[in-house]
Amino acid sequence: MAAAVLHRRFRTPPLASTPKEQEPVAYVIAEPCIGQKDNSCVEVCPVDCIHPTPDEPDYDAVEMLYIDPDECIDCDACVEACPVDACFAEDQLPSEWEKYIQVNADYFAQAS
Numbered sequence: 872m873a874a875a876v877l878h879r880r881f882r883t884p885p886l887a888s889t890p891k892e893q894e895p896v897a898y899v900i901a902e903p904c905i906g907q908k909d910n911s912c913v914e915v916c917p918v919d920c921i922h923p924t925p926d927e928p929d930y931d932a933v934e935m936l937y938i939d940p941d942e943c944i945d946c947d948a949c950v951e952a953c954p955v956d957a958c959f960a961e962d963q964l965p966s967e968w969e970k971y972i973q974v975n976a977d978y979f980a981q982a983s
């Protein structure tokens with residue numbers, strides 16, 4: 872069985888016309904995080920792109936955390952970690968929370 876699987880996997884070479892690998896989709900933190908900020912996502916993010924962290928100056932001032940769209944590597948770890956289902960791939964964000972794409976990006980724009 873394993874040999875058959877391997878055979879299938881390596882049998883077909885990539886086509887010359889295969890489109891370029893898709894750009895990663897940034898993840899977004901949405902409304903359920905407001906008032907939570909429990910940092911489970913911060914602890915699992917492999918590239919530390921969720922801010923502010925508790926040791927950053929504006930942590931107490933913000934109502935939620937934000938994902939840096941330029942740093943997120945599309946790994947999905949934060950989705951599993953979040954106890955209130957606030958993390959979404961951008962293309963899976965419920966329509967009523969689409970404004971959080973901009974809300975997350977704006978946090979990093981004003982911080983830079």
Ligand code: SF4
Pocket residue numbers: 898915916917918919920921938942943944945946947948949950
């Ligand atoms: S998808 Fe991965 S890299 Fe992006 S914010 Fe979540 S844990 Fe971090």
Ligand code: SF4
Pocket residue numbers: 900903904905907908909910911912913936952953954955956957958
């Ligand atoms: S794990 Fe969820 S609720 Fe906790 S800080 Fe991250 S996004 Fe907010």
